[in-house]
Amino acid sequence: MPDVNPFVYSRPVAPENVLDREPEISQLLSLARGGHYVRLYAPRRFGxxxxxxxxxxxxxxxxxxxxxxxDLYGVLSYADVTIRIERAYSHLHGPIRKTIESILRTTGLGLSLGAPGISVKLQLEPRTDPLPALHALLDLPERVAERSGSRVLVALDEFQDIAKVGDFDKLLRSHIQHQGEVASYIFCGSEPGMMRELFDVKGRPLYGQAEPLRLGRLPDDEIAAYIVERFARTRRGADRVLDALLATARGHPQRAMLLAHRLWDEVAPGKAADEDDWQTALARTRNQVAAEFDALWRGLEANEQRALRAVALFPDAPYGARALGAVDLKKSGAHYAVRSLLAKGELEEEDGRTVFVDPLFELWLRDVQRGSPGDEDASV
Ligand SMILES: Nc1ncnc2c1ncn2[C@@H]1O[C@H](COP(=O)(O)OP(=O)(O)OP(=O)(O)O)[C@@H](O)[C@H]1O
Ligand SMILES: [Mg+2]
Known part of the structure; x- marks a missing residue:
């Protein structure tokens, strides 16, 4: 058997490798079966x-x-949305795919699940009006139900990005409000501020329309079992450093997998990870993510930077006089900055405390504070 690192951290994991999340999945599917809409929220990279x-x-x-x-990641126009929806249907197989192909053909709009679909047409003739095709795609669940009797479950991933696309939420609502019997929708997003804007502001087309479901951190014992099992399967051990890894990852799903991936890389087959392996893995991880945090940091307002520093250095009392004095921030400015960081999903409230969503970001910030931004050792 090839010796392959079993920890995926840079893309969605295959269904059989998804850890836990069973309660969320059954809740999601039971709401979908009932024709309800769900708004699924989790910070970036929570799975x-x-x-x-x-x-x-x-x-x-x-x-x-x-x-x-x-996948609505990065959509900017109706044309983008049209292309993404057509592409989503093109992943279907079997008889239902044939049914949908034939429905699309009858629209005469150039829609197709094969290679020469509306995506190609919109790219070759950018002045084509995408709206007729978009309307047809949004009506598709009704046509599918007429022909096959099946309910369609549409999951719109990175849904907050539609905020940049005109009145797409209005258009979407005008279609889906008639589809209670034939389709269910999941709106999935990672920016709490944008999701609130779309669903919690009175007068917005989707106001109050979807049942909220939040994806939290993963429990330590589940992460531990997952890592131990995969180390064992690849003839390695992680027991001795597992607690340190869990304490660093703090239940952040992607950070846990990234750390496990780096640790696995340090350990030869037949060996167990020791403290040195862990320290090297941690240093390499910190090095790997430093550029990302640097870019993130530069994109923040000065008061947001100050507030983050206060949370990192004084986690127990980030609004206290000592913390605010240390980072040169007024109380009102701190509240405003923290609200904005919560809306962006960089901070979150946990048991009445304000904490970093990403534990590695917090570590990086402490390094910066100490004057060593993550690359103490350029060789790692
Ligand atoms: N339930 C899980 N089991 C195992 N790994 C997970 C799980 N959830 C998340 N991960 C880890 O997080 C990484 C990102 O997962 P995924 O792409 O599904 O998250 P996401 O929330 O969609 O991220 P993004 O915000 O970037 O779209 C995966 O590569 C994996 O390492
Ligand atoms: Mg994603």
Whole structure:
């Protein structure tokens, strides 16, 4: 058997490698079966896409729902949205795919699940009006139900990005409000501020329309079992340094997998990880993520930077006089900055405390404070 690192950290994981999340998946599917809309929220890299793929695979396997996963990452226009929805349907297989192909053909709009679909047309003739095709795609669940009797489950991943696309939420609502019997929708997003803007502001088309479901951190014992099992399967041990890894990852799903990946790399087959392996893995991880945090940091307002520093240095009392004095921030400025960082998903409230979403960001910030921004040792 090839000696392959079993920890994926840079893309959604395959359904069989999704750890835990069973309660969320069954809740999601039970709401979907009932025709309810769900708004699934989690910070970046908490495993939203992995969970959606697993939930949709389960729904498809049971033959009860036609799963459609639309990736709206970075959409800027109706044309973009149209292309993404067409692409999402193109992942379907079997008889349902044929049914949908034939429905699309009858629209005469150039929509197709094969290679020469609307995406190609919009790219070759950028002045084509995408709206007729978009309307047809948004009506598709009704047509599918007429022909096949199946309910369509549409998951819209990175949904907050539609805020940049005109009145797309209005357009979407005008279609889906008639689809209670034929389609269910999951709106998935990672920016709490944007999601609130779309769903919690009175007068917005989707106001109050979806049942909120939040994806939290992963429990330490589940992460531990997952890591130990994969180390064992690849003839390695992690027991001695597992606690340190869990304490560093703080239940952040992607950070846990990244740290496990780096640690695994330090350990030869047949060996168990020791403290040196862990320290090297941690240093390499910190080095790997430093550029990302540097870019993130530069994009923040000065008061946001001050507030983050206060939280990192005085986690127990970031609004206290000592903390604010140390980072040169007024109380009102601190509250405003923290609100904005919560909306961006950099900080979150946990048991009445304000904490970093990403534990590695906090470590990086402490390094910066000490004057050594993560690259003490350029060789790692
Ligand atoms: N339930 C899980 N089991 C195992 N690994 C997970 C799980 N959830 C998240 N991860 C880890 O997090 C990484 C990111 O997962 P995924 O892409 O699904 O998250 P996301 O929330 O969709 O991220 P993004 O905000 O970047 O779209 C995965 O590569 C994996 O390392
Ligand atoms: Mg994702």
């Amino acid at each position: 939203k896409t992995s969970l959606l793929r697993k939930a949709l695979a389960e729904a498809e396997r049971d033959g009860e729902l036609v799963p459609v996963l639309v």
